[in-house]
Amino acid sequence: MSIAPLALQDLGKRYGRLAVLRAIDLQVASGEIVALLGANGCGKTTLLSIAAGLLAPSSGTRAYGPTRVVELDRAARMRLAFVAHSTQLYARLSALENLELLASLRGDAPGREGLAQLLERVGLSHAADRAAGTFSRGMQQRLAIARALIGAPELLLLDEPFTALDHAGRAILTQVLLAERARGAAILLSSHDLDAVAQCCDRAVLLADGRIAAQTQRERGESDDAFAPRIRALGLGRAHAHAEAHDREPAP
Amino acid sequence: MTTSSTPSATGGATRWLPPVLLLGAAVALPYSVQRIFLHTAIEKKMGTVQKIFYFHVPLAWIMMALAITCGIAAAVQLRNRSRKAEALSIAAGELVLVTGLGVLLTGPIWGHATWGRAWTWDARQVSTGLLWLVFAAFVLLRRYGAAGSERLAAALAVFGAVDVPIIYYAVKIWKTTHPTTDVVGTLPPQMWAALWPALGALMALTLALLLVRLGQERDAAALDDAWIAFDEGGPEPRAEKGAG
Amino acid sequence: MSVPADAALGGLVLAPRRGRAHATNRAVVFRQAWLLARNDLRQELRDLELVLTAAFFTLVVLVMFALAFAALPAAAQVLAVPGMLWLAVAFVGALTLTRIFDREREADTLRAVLTWPVERVAIYFGKLAVSLLVVVGCGALLMPALALLFPTAGVFFERPLEAIALLVLGCVAYCATGTLFAAGLATASGKNVLLSVILYPLTSPALIFALVSTRALLEGHPQFSTYLGQLAAVDLVVLVLASWLFEPVLVGSQRPHGPSPRARRERARVQAERP
Numbered sequence: 001m002s003i004a005p006l007a008l009q010d011l012g013k014r015y016g017r018l019a020v021l022r023a024i025d026l027q028v029a030s031g032e033i034v035a036l037l038g039a040n041g042c043g044k045t046t047l048l049s050i051a052a053g054l055l056a057p058s059s060g061t062r063a064y065g066p067t068r069v070v071e072l073d074r075a076a077r078m079r080l081a082f083v084a085h086s087t088q089l090y091a092r093l094s095a096l097e098n099l100e101l102l103a104s105l106r107g108d109a110p111g112r113e114g115l116a117q118l119l120e121r122v123g124l125s126h127a128a129d130r131a132a133g134t135f136s137r138g139m140q141q142r143l144a145i146a147r148a149l150i151g152a153p154e155l156l157l158l159d160e161p162f163t164a165l166d167h168a169g170r171a172i173l174t175q176v177l178l179a180e181r182a183r184g185a186a187i188l189l190s191s192h193d194l195d196a197v198a199q200c201c202d203r204a205v206l207l208a209d210g211r212i213a214a215q216t217q218r219e220r221g222e223s224d225d226a227f228a229p230r231i232r233a234l235g236l237g238r239a240h241a242h243a244e245a246h247d248r249e250p251a252p
Numbered sequence: 253m254t255t256s257s258t259p260s261a262t263g264g265a266t267r268w269l270p271p272v273l274l275l276g277a278a279v280a281l282p283y284s285v286q287r288i289f290l291h292t293a294i295e296k297k298m299g300t301v302q303k304i305f306y307f308h309v310p311l312a313w314i315m316m317a318l319a320i321t322c323g324i325a326a327a328v329q330l331r332n333r334s335r336k337a338e339a340l341s342i343a344a345g346e347l348v349l350v351t352g353l354g355v356l357l358t359g360p361i362w363g364h365a366t367w368g369r370a371w372t373w374d375a376r377q378v379s380t381g382l383l384w385l386v387f388a389a390f391v392l393l394r395r396y397g398a399a400g401s402e403r404l405a406a407a408l409a410v411f412g413a414v415d416v417p418i419i420y421y422a423v424k425i426w427k428t429t430h431p432t433t434d435v436v437g438t439l440p441p442q443m444w445a446a447l448w449p450a451l452g453a454l455m456a457l458t459l460a461l462l463l464v465r466l467g468q469e470r471d472a473a474a475l476d477d478a479w480i481a482f483d484e485g486g487p488e489p490r491a492e493k494g495a496g
Numbered sequence: 497m498s499v500p501a502d503a504a505l506g507g508l509v510l511a512p513r514r515g516r517a518h519a520t521n522r523a524v525v526f527r528q529a530w531l532l533a534r535n536d537l538r539q540e541l542r543d544l545e546l547v548l549t550a551a552f553f554t555l556v557v558l559v560m561f562a563l564a565f566a567a568l569p570a571a572a573q574v575l576a577v578p579g580m581l582w583l584a585v586a587f588v589g590a591l592t593l594t595r596i597f598d599r600e601r602e603a604d605t606l607r608a609v610l611t612w613p614v615e616r617v618a619i620y621f622g623k624l625a626v627s628l629l630v631v632v633g634c635g636a637l638l639m640p641a642l643a644l645l646f647p648t649a650g651v652f653f654e655r656p657l658e659a660i661a662l663l664v665l666g667c668v669a670y671c672a673t674g675t676l677f678a679a680g681l682a683t684a685s686g687k688n689v690l691l692s693v694i695l696y697p698l699t700s701p702a703l704i705f706a707l708v709s710t711r712a713l714l715e716g717h718p719q720f721s722t723y724l725g726q727l728a729a730v731d732l733v734v735l736v737l738a739s740w741l742f743e744p745v746l747v748g749s750q751r752p753h754g755p756s757p758r759a760r761r762e763r764a765r766v767q768a769e770r771p
Contacts (some may be wrong), residue, residue, distance in 0.1 A: 017479050052611045078613040088608035092539040101535050105614050331746040385697040404680040407741045413697050418701045
């Protein structure tokens, strides 16, 4: 059994009495892409934020690699990258400078050529010296994705990465994700885009009411076309699952 | 569902100690008044108004102690995410406001008798006022701050507590007109004797209030815990609630 | 599952770290603080927004002072000039700190930095350096201008080293506190107006020390150096405290407090009661 770069066990998160996540058990192995599906407000972003160390869980444990981690220190954060829902770019800096900042802070990252290559991978070579603030939302998303690839982190966390991307952008992102998987990265992403998810992910997890409501896994060698209907069923099943969860809601 | 309230959830000492302390204060306070006004000589220079000193000084001590308690509890809260420490910092912080109000009201009365002016912008007066403002900001931030501001409020309390010794020290270096802190040290024994009952009564009162407030926080936490326990108790907890 | 990644993982054993703060590599903190500060300065150089606003504000305040206190007698100047200096510093400081962190809020970049392998203390020192640069710069405008306006303040020219030391030490105390709370407010959602409400009472001890030292400098008081030393001590206390509090305030302790023992007992009891 391999040691998963991310293993969440019995993870719960509450704000006061409000439970946002309950008893989440989730592992993401090396070379695996896991998609989080679910309605708005079902806890996807919270789950990713906890995995990225931005939030502390109320209960349960997080493990990154072989050891359980209580506080994500610099060494632990060195091995993960998080693309948040907002792109979190410095608007006044050029695309290349945005990448350079993280690269220099990490201290282990490739030089200018390496960063230029990253820009090329997301199709932004032509805009390397333009201020990120002048980018469209889709271009900013691509830049944020390129930034997450700096230093080849073994765990990639992406919150709605397909948002705002055009067709070409989605194709590029899918390619990037598949390449990172081939490299051995563990990838956890959230998405509403069932088709995009079907094209790249190995496993889909449906969150409803803060719990893992259902999962589906790609069979060995299963094609996208065969996998897509199951993803769609899971994704559309969320309406059903959500209604069920609603029934159980206590009167306030 | 059986709602047998477990005794452990209500906390022992916070239940019986406050009434006892309040009772003690109810006895000690009139006694100290009697001691101060009937059995202690009237100070020659300041006259009867000096009697306020017996309440002003203990209140100031208690305020300082509460501010430091609040700061230390807030530091523990920040370090360990301790809910008990958080409750203590809330209770102590709110009481700083109450006792501080007492200090800031009695101080000018004494000052009027001593210096002829109620408020002289003396360093310690100003600093006490500022300390009060810091803790007012603390209470405001706790009440009205956005999510996550409880940590900021805790940092505020820590800074407030650290300000206390700086304030104390400030008096010494600025050589102002405030009666030096030696006043207390050189009191005639008779005046000391009158200070203790007042201090004891006010301490008991403050401690009782502190414990009551702590008890409230504990009850709130216990309610949350019970709610959460019920919420997480089984696979289908909510279905059962409808039946009960 | 893929094999090479597992092999790579084998070497990466995370030791359980409790005394992490002590093990923090100081060189890394300094390097990262410098990189973050340089990044802020790089952005600043694009439009000079911070510097120009702060400098203009300083100028406006100076003009107001000049108009309001034009005919101040020399004896009163000794009392008034320190107040003018530090009041202006306090205002400019609040303005600068608000602006520095507003810039981070625009695109939520501070949160991105929090997920990077950056020591949190380095963020604090980086921001502190930037705000200090701006505020001390404004102070460097204020001091000679006040010296020109009020003859008594000519001491600032006569004893420039002491004046500079005083300015820097006072600004450090102010900005060290301000950076912590401005950062805390920037990550908590909304309500940045609270900064001045929090900042002025909290920084007042430091400002009073600075005030007293400045007056001593103007009077040629023999104890000036003692006061300066005390101001430096306040600096040290505030710096240590703020850097210690920075991470807990910004991200909170990550230790899961989970259900308390009592809650766990309760939970077990409820579970036992259910069939």
